[in-house]
Each structure stands twice: as structure tokens, then as C-alpha cells.
Amino acid sequence: MRYAISYVSTAKRSLSETEIRQILDDSEINNDKQNITGLLLYSEGNFFQIIEGNQQQIIQLYETIKDDSRHYNIIKLFGKEIQKEAFDGFKSDFISADARYSSDRLQNYKRYLEVLDKPTKNAVANILKAFIV
Template sequence: MRYAISYVSSAARDLSETEINDVLKESEIRNNQKDITGLLLYSEGNFFQVIEGEKEIIKSLYSDINKDSRHFNLIKLFEKTIQNEAYDGYKSDFISEDARYGRSDFKYYQHYLEVLDKPAKQATSQILRAFIQ
């Protein structure tokens, strides 16, 4: 069984676009190496992340994330055991004001949430929708 945690947070005010891109790239590389799957999005000063993997690894990673000074106001959306993994890898994306995200992008990210129970899926979908629109 896999374990998953999802959260949203606010980027530190002095975090540059280059630093944000570095965070996204580093997360993708590090998490793929540790068999952590999930999604990390950045949009308009906020991060949204879903991480899943072996329980102790995920709990340890979330503890490190919680201490990271590059963001604040972490709000955990859910933390739970999941039956099936939703991701076949790790995806990170920078959703900028220039990007044109629409229904197809929302559906692309949302299909990964299918393994969640109904309340977690609904809450996460609403937050994901806010990131995309």
C-alpha cells in the first residue's frame, strides 16, 4: 500500500522565478529517485503538492517540506493510506499568468486524483481547479 499527503502553501515573498523553477526541477529529480510519485504545481505565489510513496519516506519528506523556508502557511489537505498509486512518475509544473490552462489541463491533472476517497477527491479537485483557472 502507498501513503499520500497533499498540501497547499504560499511561496516566500522573496522567491524568484528562477528559484521556483529550481524547486520544481529538484523535486521532480529527487522524488523520482526515491520512488515518490505525485504532482507539484506552482501558480501565482502558491504551491500545490500531492506526494505518494512508502509511508515513512512520505512522512519524512513532509516533515522536511514543513521546515523549508521557501514557503509558509502550509495547509495539509489530506494524509492517508491509498490502495492504488495515482501517478506513474512525478510531475511538476509552473502555471504562470502567460499559460493558458483550460478544461483539458484540469482533466489531465484531475485524473490522477481518482484513487482518493470521495471527500479528499472533492477538496483536492476544488483547489486544483483554482490553480488551473
């Protein structure tokens, strides 16, 4: 059984665009190596992430994420078992003020959330709207 955790957080103001892109790239590489899938978005000073994989591994990764000094105000949205994985690989995006994504992009991300129960899916979809629209 797969396990998923989702959270939002605030990036430290001192992070540069280069550092944020490096976080996204490193996360994708490290998670791919560990068979962890999910989504990591950064927009306007905030991170949104869903990670899924082996339960023990995901909980351990989340504890590491919470200790990362590059962000704060970490709010866990959910932690739960899922029936099947929602992502076919790890996705990461940097969304800047001059590179906002369309509703088509939002629909693509929402497609990945179909394995979640309806209340969780609706909550995450609303958060995605804040990041993407």
C-alpha cells in the first residue's frame, strides 16, 4: 500500500531563484532514486508538495523536510494511505509571476489527484488553484 503526505510551506526570503530551481531539481533526482513520486510546486514564496511511496520512507522524508531551514510555516494538509499511486513520476515546477500557468495545467495536476478521497481531492484542488491560476 502506498502512503502520501501533502504540505504547504513558506520559503525563506533569502532564497534566490537559482536556489529554488536547485531545490526542485534535487528533489526530483533524489525522489526518483528512492521510488518516491509526487508533485513539488513553488510560487510566490510558497512551496506545495505531495509525496507518495512506502509509508515509512514517506514519513521519514517528511520529517527531514520539516527540519529543512530553507522554509518555515509548514502546514501538513494530509497524511494517508492511498490505493494506487497518483503520479507516474516526480513532477516539479517553478511558477513565477511572469510564467503563470493556464487552467489546462491545473487540470493536468488535478488528474493526478483522482486516487484521493473526495474531501482531500477537493482541498488539494483548491490549493492548486492558488498556485497556478
